[in-house]
Structure formats: C-alpha cells, structure tokens
Amino acid sequence: MKAFDRILRNGRICDGTGNPSFHGDIGISGDRIEAVGRLDAAQAAETVDISGLVVAPGFIDLHNHVDHGILAYPDANSYIMQGVTTSVVGNCGLSMAPVSDAHREDVRDYLKPFLNKKHPYSWEWSDLSGFFSCVEQSGTIQNLAPLVGQGTLRIAVKGFDPTPATGDEMAAMKKLLRAELENGAFGMSSGLIYPPGSYTGTEELQELARVVASFGGYYVTHLRNEGDRLIESVDEAIAVGEASGVSVQLSHHKAAGRGNWGKVNATLRIMEEARARGVDVTCDVYPYPAAMTTITSLLPSRALEGGIGAMLARLKIPEVRRELADEIWQGRMKEENWIRGIGWRNIVIAESRVEPRYAGMSLEEIIKERGGSDPFEAFFDWFLEIHGEATMVLFGMDEADVRTIIAHPLSAVISDSWVTAPEAGGRPHPRGYGSFPRLLGKYVREERVLSLEEGI
Ligand SMILES: [Zn+2]
Structure with a gap:
C-alpha cells in the first residue's frame, strides 16, 4: 500500500487547467505531489482534512514587480499569502539588469522610486544572472521568471538620450538582449510611458522583438498610452508582433480617464482580429479600477x-x-x-x-x-x-471595463505590485496584498464573472 508523508483529504481540486473541479485527495511526499484522486487506502504520516476547502496549484502572477522589493522582503509574504508562488518580473521595461558601467548611476536613479528603501542595493551586478544570484542568496521561496526590461536595456547602452538608436547602439542592445535570453530570460518587456521606453520608436522595438522571437520568448508591453490614444497604442503593440513574429502580451490592460471608458470593448475586438490573422496577442489585468505608479x-x-x-x-x-x-x-x-x-x-x-x-x-x-x-x-x-x-x-478606470477584461478569455488576472510589508509604511495600492483574493472573492464568488475553475 502506498504511503505518503502527507495526505490532504476530501478537497475540491482545481488543477489550474480550467477543467471541471472534482473532489479527491492529494498525496504529498517531500516537496512533490505524488498522487491526486481517491486515495482511500493510502497511508500517510500526516492527514489533513480539507473538506469544504478548495485546493489549487500555487498561482502564477504573470505581471508584477516583485524583483523591486524581493531583496528587502525575501519571504515575499505579501505574495505567498495571496497564493502566488511564481512571479514574472522585469515588467514595464524596468528590469534590474542589464547594467553597464557607463550608465550604472542612471539606472540606479531611475529605479530608486520603485525600490524598497530597506535594502541597500549595491548595483554591482551587470546582468540578470548577477542580480538573481543576490536574490538567491536572500533565500526567497518565491519563484521568479525574469523578463529583460527594454528601458533598462536602452539605459545600459545610451542612458536617457532621447535620440533614435544608431546602428552601433542597436547592435549593442541586441547583444545584451541575446545574452540575457541565452541565460534564461523569458522575453522582453517595455514601458512606453517611462523614459527611455517613451523615446523608443516602433521600429526599434520591432528589431529587438525579432531577437526575442528567435528565442521563442514573448514581448510584454505597458502601452505608449492607455487613455486618449489607447487604440493606436494597441495597434502599435500588435504591429510589433506582426513584424517580428513575437507573441505579444498587453500589460495591465485598461482604459484610463472617464472620456475613454468603454474603449476596451474595441481593443479586445482588435486583439481577436489580430489573432485571426495569426498574431499571438493576449492581455493581463489587475482586478481594481485604480492604477499606481x-x-x-x-x-x-x-x-x-x-x-x-x-x-x-x-x-x-x-x-x-x-x-x-x-x-x-x-x-x-x-x-x-x-x-x-x-x-x-x-x-x-x-x-x-x-x-x-x-x-x-x-x-x-x-x-x-x-x-x-x-x-x-x-x-x-x-x-x-x-x-x-x-x-x-x-482613480481613473471604470469598474465595468475591469469586469469586461477579466471576463474575456484572452486575459489573465495579475497584481502589478511589488513585495511589501506593513512596516514599509505608506498607503500602497491594495493589489500588493489582495489581487488574487479579490479575483476569487469578488469576481468569482460574488459577481460570477468567471467560474472558479476559470478564475484559478
Ligand atoms: Zn506598467
């Protein structure tokens, strides 16, 4: 008879695929799930009765800035407590590397407002591996999947120079990008409202995106404009995908400012049309009508x-x-x-x-x-x-738009926050603690925008 270290009994199991949930047991040994189903005959050193509870895999947060606080709060409690065990980081063009000697001060100044002040950042690393070895030493249990921030990449080559990249500069950026992708980065993010992302033309993005596509990576973008020029900005992101073959994800999708409310119906349609033409485009959304930056x-x-x-x-x-x-x-x-x-x-x-x-x-x-x-x-x-x-x-979005995006099959709910703790002070956006509980409480249980399986 099979014996496990631990059995969770009588839970409602949502496996994260969107398939119908079912009641059953989970057998765990060491740090591995060894069996899922009816384990009536199995023995275990410890049995936990989870009747009436739902059990799910750790959540993957596809868009956050946990890399900006993880050295200050390696326990990442504000994420673990909302069920997140894996975070995609380096979003909005703002990764912690690559860093060049010539522009180390520029990137340090630039990211300072995003970084938790509790930790003295040495900025001695030059690439993502260097940064993540500091993270590893911190002993964090959060899994981090890095993206290369196009803003950070451009700063490493030309600081805050707003002019278009020359041929040599382009080659230097591609070389740094390629090295990071070879080392395991999942793709590239851009933040086109933040300089130097905002100084970057579409063609420059397309050229970098070709490198990302050649590694099977994806391109995530904080659009150039999420308000009056939202539609044009979605078109630009899709054009990057179309020209380079890269998969595109629109970050924290929204329509900002009362005059633009409702435009997300058009942008979701534009995404569907692009997909019909063969562009792999999706979006993410945080479950709140307020932004933070x-x-x-x-x-x-x-x-x-x-x-x-x-x-x-x-x-x-x-x-x-x-x-x-x-x-x-x-x-x-x-x-x-x-x-x-x-x-x-x-x-x-x-x-x-x-x-x-x-x-x-x-x-x-x-x-x-x-x-x-x-x-x-x-x-x-x-x-x-x-x-x-x-x-x-x-406070600039429409609750109806938030619901529309969450309900759409091309969207994933994300937090877009950084790790924090009550002692950090301030009045942060609640998404740092509550994004996933809010998805499951408000949008799944109370408003039934999604089924539990879809939500998970
Ligand atoms: Zn952003």
Whole structure:
C-alpha cells in the first residue's frame, strides 16, 4: 500500500487547467505531489482534512514587480499569502539588469522610486544572472521568471538620450538582449510611458522583438498610452508582433480617464482580429479600477530627458514650468495625461520617501495646503521639495471595463505590485496584498464573472 508523508483529504481540486473541479485527495511526499484522486487506502504520516476547502496549484502572477522589493522582503509574504508562488518580473521595461558601467548611476536613479528603501542595493551586478544570484542568496521561496526590461536595456547602452538608436547602439542592445535570453530570460518587456521606453520608436522595438522571437520568448508591453490614444497604442503593440513574429502580451490592460471608458470593448475586438490573422496577442489585468505608479508619470516624458537630476533642475525654470503646465492642461501631452484626465482630486499619494506625511493625501489637498492661485506652481514646488520621489494611486478606470477584461478569455488576472510589508509604511495600492483574493472573492464568488475553475 502506498504511503505518503502527507495526505490532504476530501478537497475540491482545481488543477489550474480550467477543467471541471472534482473532489479527491492529494498525496504529498517531500516537496512533490505524488498522487491526486481517491486515495482511500493510502497511508500517510500526516492527514489533513480539507473538506469544504478548495485546493489549487500555487498561482502564477504573470505581471508584477516583485524583483523591486524581493531583496528587502525575501519571504515575499505579501505574495505567498495571496497564493502566488511564481512571479514574472522585469515588467514595464524596468528590469534590474542589464547594467553597464557607463550608465550604472542612471539606472540606479531611475529605479530608486520603485525600490524598497530597506535594502541597500549595491548595483554591482551587470546582468540578470548577477542580480538573481543576490536574490538567491536572500533565500526567497518565491519563484521568479525574469523578463529583460527594454528601458533598462536602452539605459545600459545610451542612458536617457532621447535620440533614435544608431546602428552601433542597436547592435549593442541586441547583444545584451541575446545574452540575457541565452541565460534564461523569458522575453522582453517595455514601458512606453517611462523614459527611455517613451523615446523608443516602433521600429526599434520591432528589431529587438525579432531577437526575442528567435528565442521563442514573448514581448510584454505597458502601452505608449492607455487613455486618449489607447487604440493606436494597441495597434502599435500588435504591429510589433506582426513584424517580428513575437507573441505579444498587453500589460495591465485598461482604459484610463472617464472620456475613454468603454474603449476596451474595441481593443479586445482588435486583439481577436489580430489573432485571426495569426498574431499571438493576449492581455493581463489587475482586478481594481485604480492604477499606481510613480509621480514622474504625471509629466510629459520629455521632462525627464537627461535623467532625474536634469528634470529637477529644469523644473526650477519658470518658462519650462509654464510650457509643461500648458502642454498638460491643453491636452497636448503624448503620454496619458492623468492630471487632465482624472483631475488633481483622483490622484492620491501612496508613499513619499522624503516627506512621509503626504501618503494618503490627494494632489488637490496638497495643492490647497500650499495655497497660491496657480495649482501647477504649487504642484511643481511640491514636486521639487520631495525630489520627484513618490508613488501615487490613480482613480481613473471604470469598474465595468475591469469586469469586461477579466471576463474575456484572452486575459489573465495579475497584481502589478511589488513585495511589501506593513512596516514599509505608506498607503500602497491594495493589489500588493489582495489581487488574487479579490479575483476569487469578488469576481468569482460574488459577481460570477468567471467560474472558479476559470478564475484559478
Ligand atoms: Zn506598467
């Protein structure tokens, strides 16, 4: 008679394939599942009765930024507690490598607002293997599947230079990308709202995507615009897939800003049409109608040319302030225009390293507290005071759109957060703790947008 170390008895088993769930037992020895089914006759050192409970494989989070906090919180409790055992990291163009000697400071400054301040990052690594050996030493039990961030890749070759890549620069980027893919990276991500992703033209992306395709990797993209130019941005992502043959995943799909609500019906149709033409395109979505990112995304990306230091110096010049304010207020900004699209009131500070008391305050409240007649002047003064270092939550999506995307078979639910812990402080987006419980509680159990099997 078979003996296991442990048997979970009488659970409802969802195997993660989407197949119908069934009641049964699970036999485990060591760290392996050895048998699934009716194990009535089997013996075990320990038997756990899980009647009335569902048992499922550890969840795979296809899009998060766990790499940005894992050295500070190697136990990754905020992820383990929501069922996630595997995280795809390096998203939105923001991977922790490759890093070049020439631009080590650039990438360090750039990723600083995303990184947990508890850990002193040495930035001594030059490639993903180097970074992940630090992660391995931390003893984490979270499985991490790395992507190469196109932003980080471009910084390694040309810093924050906004000009198109020359032939030599292109060759240098492809060489670094190829090395990372040979070493096991799963593909490449881009973050086309974040410089230098935003400086990158479609053709440059296509050329890099060809390298990714040749390794059977995939291309994940934070679109150039998720608001007024959402449709064009989806078209661009699909064009990258079409030109290079790479599989495409649209990151945290949404329509930002009230005027764009409902556009996801069109984008999902565009994806279906592209698939019919042979482009392998899918999307992911976090189960909340609010977004979160760094406050530098409120400005046109040209404000960041030359890096964070150059941006802060520039924001002291009255004419620059006036130009930026006009560009935002008159709706001429290329990137999504959160200030105009959702208003100061719906932008809430999550964390401000320099001045923690701003966490939880909206920009409207901050501007009001500072007084003066021009909200942009007050905003820029505040921005300089905190050195442009803060994260924010943006209340800018429609709940109906979130539901539409979750219900669509081409989407996967993700968290898009980083590992954290209560001691980290701030008022972070709840997705860092609650994405998968919310999927199963709200969208599966309460609203029945998906069946339990589909949800899992
Ligand atoms: Zn993103």
